[in-house]
Amino acid sequence: xxxxxxxxxxxxxPGEISSPGSLADPRRTSWPVLMxxxxxxxxxxxxxxxxxxxxxxxxxxxxxxxxxxxxxGLQNYRDLLxxxxxxxxxxxxxxxxxxxxxxxxxxxxxLAVALYAGVPxxxxxxxxxxxxxxLSYVVVAILWMWIYxxxxxxxxxxxxxxxxxxxxxxxxxxxxxxxxxxxxTHAWKWAGFNMVVxxxxxxxxxxxxxxxxxxDNCGWGAKLRYxxxxxxxxxxxxxxILAFIGKMKIFDLVWIMTAGGPLWATETVSTxxxxxxxxxxxxxxxxxxxxxxVWFGVVCAAVIILNRVLASKERLEY
Amino acid sequence: xxxxxLDKISKRYGSASPVVDAVDLTIADGEFMVLxxxxxxxxxxxxxxxxxxxxxxxxTLSMDGRVMNHVPAKDRDIAxxxxxxxxxxxxxxxxxxxxGLRRRKVGTAEIDRRVKEVGDLxxxxxxxxxxxxxxxxxxxxxxxxxxxxxxxPMVFLFDEPLSNLDAALRVNTRNELIKQHHRLxxxxxxxxxxxxxxxxxxxxxCVMNGGKVAQIGAPLEVYWHPADTFVARFLGSPPxxxxxxxxxxxxxxxxxxxxxxxxxxxxWSAATLAPHADRPAVFxxxxxxxxxxxxxxxxxPTGTIRGRAFAIEPLxxxxxxxxxxxLGECTARLPRTVALRxxxxxxxLFSASAAYVFDGATGKAIPADETxxxxxxxxxxxx
Amino acid sequence: xxxxxxxxxxxxxxxxxxxxxxxxxxxLVIGAYTIYTLGPFLWLATMSVRTTAxxxxxxxxxxxxxxxxxxxxxxxxxxxxxxxxxxxFVVVGAVAVVTLLGAAAAHALARYRFRGNRVIYAVLFxxxxxxxxxxxxxxxxxxVNYNLYNSLFxxxxxxxxxxxxxxxxxxxxxFARIPxxxxxxxxxxxxxxxxxxxxxxxxxxxxxxxxxxxLNFIQLWNEFLFAVVxxxxxxxxxxxxxxxxxxxxxxxDIGMIAAGVMISVVPVILAYVFFSEKLIRGMTAGxxx
Numbered sequence: 001x002x003x004x005x006x007x008x009x010x011x012x013x014p015g016e017i018s019s020p021g022s023l024a025d026p027r028r029t030s031w032p033v034l035m036x037x038x039x040x041x042x043x044x045x046x047x048x049x050x051x052x053x054x055x056x057x058x059x060x061x062x063x064x065x066x067x068x069x070x071x072x073g074l075q076n077y078r079d080l081l082x083x084x085x086x087x088x089x090x091x092x093x094x095x096x097x098x099x100x101x102x103x104x105x106x107x108x109x110x111l112a113v114a115l116y117a118g119v120p121x122x123x124x125x126x127x128x129x130x131x132x133x134x135l136s137y138v139v140v141a142i143l144w145m146w147i148y149x150x151x152x153x154x155x156x157x158x159x160x161x162x163x164x165x166x167x168x169x170x171x172x173x174x175x176x177x178x179x180x181x182x183x184x185t186h187a188w189k190w191a192g193f194n195m196v197v198x199x200x201x202x203x204x205x206x207x208x209x210x211x212x213x214x215x216d217n218c219g220w221g222a223k224l225r226y227x228x229x230x231x232x233x234x235x236x237x238x239x240x241i242l243a244f245i246g247k248m249k250i251f252d253l254v255w256i257m258t259a260g261g262p263l264w265a266t267e268t269v270s271t272x273x274x275x276x277x278x279x280x281x282x283x284x285x286x287x288x289x290x291x292x293x294v295w296f297g298v299v300c301a302a303v304i305i306l307n308r309v310l311a312s313k314e315r316l317e318y
Numbered sequence: 319x320x321x322x323x324l325d326k327i328s329k330r331y332g333s334a335s336p337v338v339d340a341v342d343l344t345i346a347d348g349e350f351m352v353l354x355x356x357x358x359x360x361x362x363x364x365x366x367x368x369x370x371x372x373x374x375x376x377x378t379l380s381m382d383g384r385v386m387n388h389v390p391a392k393d394r395d396i397a398x399x400x401x402x403x404x405x406x407x408x409x410x411x412x413x414x415x416x417x418g419l420r421r422r423k424v425g426t427a428e429i430d431r432r433v434k435e436v437g438d439l440x441x442x443x444x445x446x447x448x449x450x451x452x453x454x455x456x457x458x459x460x461x462x463x464x465x466x467x468x469x470x471p472m473v474f475l476f477d478e479p480l481s482n483l484d485a486a487l488r489v490n491t492r493n494e495l496i497k498q499h500h501r502l503x504x505x506x507x508x509x510x511x512x513x514x515x516x517x518x519x520x521x522x523x524c525v526m527n528g529g530k531v532a533q534i535g536a537p538l539e540v541y542w543h544p545a546d547t548f549v550a551r552f553l554g555s556p557p558x559x560x561x562x563x564x565x566x567x568x569x570x571x572x573x574x575x576x577x578x579x580x581x582x583x584x585x586w587s588a589a590t591l592a593p594h595a596d597r598p599a600v601f602x603x604x605x606x607x608x609x610x611x612x613x614x615x616x617x618x619p620t621g622t623i624r625g626r627a628f629a630i631e632p633l634x635x636x637x638x639x640x641x642x643x644x645l646g647e648c649t650a651r652l653p654r655t656v657a658l659r660x661x662x663x664x665x666x667l668f669s670a671s672a673a674y675v676f677d678g679a680t681g682k683a684i685p686a687d688e689t690x691x692x693x694x695x696x697x698x699x700x701x
Numbered sequence: 702x703x704x705x706x707x708x709x710x711x712x713x714x715x716x717x718x719x720x721x722x723x724x725x726x727x728x729l730v731i732g733a734y735t736i737y738t739l740g741p742f743l744w745l746a747t748m749s750v751r752t753t754a755x756x757x758x759x760x761x762x763x764x765x766x767x768x769x770x771x772x773x774x775x776x777x778x779x780x781x782x783x784x785x786x787x788x789x790f791v792v793v794g795a796v797a798v799v800t801l802l803g804a805a806a807a808h809a810l811a812r813y814r815f816r817g818n819r820v821i822y823a824v825l826f827x828x829x830x831x832x833x834x835x836x837x838x839x840x841x842x843x844x845v846n847y848n849l850y851n852s853l854f855x856x857x858x859x860x861x862x863x864x865x866x867x868x869x870x871x872x873x874x875x876f877a878r879i880p881x882x883x884x885x886x887x888x889x890x891x892x893x894x895x896x897x898x899x900x901x902x903x904x905x906x907x908x909x910x911x912x913x914x915x916l917n918f919i920q921l922w923n924e925f926l927f928a929v930v931x932x933x934x935x936x937x938x939x940x941x942x943x944x945x946x947x948x949x950x951x952x953x954d955i956g957m958i959a960a961g962v963m964i965s966v967v968p969v970i971l972a973y974v975f976f977s978e979k980l981i982r983g984m985t986a987g988x989x990x
Contacts, residue, residue, distance in 0.1 A: 025371075025372055025373050026366075026371050026372065026881055026884065026885055027812065027813055027814040027881070028813060028814060028815070029813050029815075029894050033894040033895065034809055034813060034815060036805070036895060037805040037806060037808060037809035037898070038805070038806050038809050038810075038821070040802045040805065040806075041802045041803060041805065041806035041825075041865060041869065042806070042821070044802060044858075044861055044862050044865055045824075045825060045828070045862065045865060045866075047862075048836070048840065048858060048859060048861070048862030049828050049831070049836055049862050049865075050824075051839075051843075052835075052836035052837075052839035052840045052843060053831065053835045053836050053839070055839040055842075055843075056834075056835050056836065056838055056839045057835075059838070059839065059842075111734065114727060114730060114731055117727065119727065119731055125731060125735060126981075127973075127977050128735055128738060128739050129734065129735070129738050130977075130981055131738060131739065131742065131973070132738055132742075133984065134919055134923075134969050134970075134973055134980075135742075135923070135966065135969070136922070136923030136924075136925065136941050136965065136969075137923065137925055137941075138923070138925055138941040138944050138945055138962075138965075139745075139923075139944075139962050139965065139966060142944070142948065142958060142962055143741045143742070143744075143745055143962075144741075146955070147741060152760045154741075154744070154761075157760075157761075188737070188738070192738065193984065193985070196981050196984075196985050197985045200985060220723075245830050248832060249832045249833060251833070251925075251926050252925040252926060252941075255925075255926075255929075256925075256945060269832075269834075270832065270833070270834060270926075273834045273837075273838075274834075274837075274926075274930070277837075277838050277841075278841075278930055285838050285841075285842065288834070288838055289838050289839075291834070292832070292834035292835050292837070292838060293835070295832050295834060295835075296831065296832055296834075296835040299830060299831075299832050300830065303830050366885075369885075369889060370888070370889075371885050371888065371889075390888075391885075391888040391889055392888050392889070392890075392891040392892060392893060393891070394889075396889065397889060398885070398886070398889045400882045400885070400886060401882075402880060402882045403882075404880065404882035404883050404885065404886035405886075406883065406886075406887075406901065406905075407905060408904040408905055408907070417887075417890050417900075418889070418890030418891055421890060421891035421892055421896075422891055465886075465890075469890075
């Protein structure tokens, strides 16, 4: 229809917007009306997201101690390169951001397939497994600090109960294990999210394909390997990127459970920025601004690269 | 009084060629005007410009002499029934009906009265409390109609309102709409691509093609006197048979005489046809004017189309026979008793008064001369 | 038609398992995972109705008797009432405002064509990936400058900005699917743009709006980082930082911590019980491709 053609046409002629007649076009309105709808949201965005972000980048070229502000150029960035703690934090965050999502997504996928395989009360399990997603990091952190408690935590208590008391650990106190312990905790919270998304994606697959696999006498393992995973690829990649973004920002869990310790074993970029800005006695806001600015760039670049790399692979696939 | 006048109305998007191109149309007070055409011909866009939902790129739209180009849709006092019905899903039937009145500062008592009246009139009385999702397609259609009626607007617009209904319901609703038009006597403009709707409902039909008006006239006038080959084929089912052939001078004046087609042209004077002589012209004859036996073709001179039947389509009341001829395919609507087999050679006869001639270059009809046309009218009435 | 469906109705996608062994394995995995997700939570629930002395004696015993007064003590004596009402004030206020502003912006972006539409959408949407530190330090300075530091109102403003991108993203997707004919019909019925938003878009968008309401509520109810930076006054603490502070001061008082945690979790669990489908749909929207 002619009308549809109008909707598809990419842009109007210059100046048409302001001519009164064009206001009658169904998808146009006057600027004042648009302003009423958009300005409040844009004001909030501009004042509390865009401006602070720009200001943080601007601040990163200064040393800011209370009211004393002095321009230092790139000194903060030069210091950053020499800052061993920063690099430890980057390493930890990268380990977390690249490896943990695999754990999250794989667990989620397996759980989804288990539910899809026709378990009774699937709705109950879906709701039950999703519950940890809703708990705050504070609650999750407290729970798991207790689970990891050396004296009476369920982990050590369980090990002692089955005679493996020698394996009992101070899980969060051991620099070798602390990061792993946090990653497990984080996966506990998020696996249910990945499960629900995978389940929805499996249900939206064309049923005939799975049934065809059945007629070919395909076991669940083979079905997973040859049918579900390839067809769910876009969803799984999407989940991976989502998990990746989440992990690049991780703060709450670490801050409450270990505060970055022991010996910086669980220090992440977020906790380090927080420490430098609000927790150390230096009170310089310029240097943490530089870290934040660098990290902002890294996260954006990583998301763009991941999107490109994973998406281009997908294009080759088909 | 509500006369709607479109004066050289055009619609163009960006720099592309216009979707609606200089449409001239006057819709008289109380008239049921049907805009008919294939999809993409600009009829819906024209309707939406009248509604105020699309800007008018050029030309003037006026109602009762008042220019409406820049009056917003909400102030035009026009009601519209949409193809999708566009019922507000979160409101009950009664609220849907009342929604437009509330805006127009109609008193609560008056709103209730009108909603009840229209509800009763359309048989929606028992459904007033329901949500649209709990209604059948036909009921939704009636609510959409009621929403327009309750407003008592100057002009009603309909954008293919029956196309989402099944066949039986469509006939019922069509009759309902005709009834309401008679009752209200309002000006109505109705867009459709369905020629049956156009023929049965319209006071006049405006056939559109490629954004332009092809012909405006009363339904039978357009049917019997198509202005060009497009209208000739678009109105009528099966469409008019058209053959391009040279117009030649014969013993009795002018006519077609090529392998497969002989047609004496008695409706036209020699003077009318002379400028077209010895050039390709388009000959047309309707499927129902083709016959197997000489008697059925009626008195007077007859023409012949010779071909080979290749598809016999019995429709019950009649049988469609599609023939392969030297000039192309030809469809005849024959009595149900016809006994033809595919592959059989047939001579299809037609009265010379049933012939049409169109200009080979422009496709415009070459109008028959008065006297011949009168004869034809008499012959028609005798049949 | 599937082959199996000839033999009567079955669950969606249900297929016969390879055998008894497979069934038992599946049941074990599912059972173990359910204990793994729900177990810690139930453990927390039992501890919340036991005194710390009882817990120290045996961390895994069933509460006997149920010390419901733990909640009263936490609520009254341990300041959790203050934290709860602070959280409620900030979160309810922020959610109400962000939903209204977000819906208005989402409607404009979904419905109208104008220069810069997609740019605005992309800019808003891309801030979903921003690491919070990029705004955190400056927001601290800005709020200090405008006397909004250490103020619940200031925190509310920040929360509005935090949830705005997600709100616009979710609602834009829904609003864009409302048929244009409804808008045209309302125009013919005499309504202007703003009236149409109020009387057509908001009521029809209610399912999506409800989803974003609950989602925003839970995310802000659980928010920690901005609260801990922007609030220092003990009387203005929200629940997450209140619990964290309480734990810092009373590290050994496990029973009381558990009761406080339960208080903070109850609204979330209630929302989940009543709106689990909406919530799950909202949280997973956009992730399914």
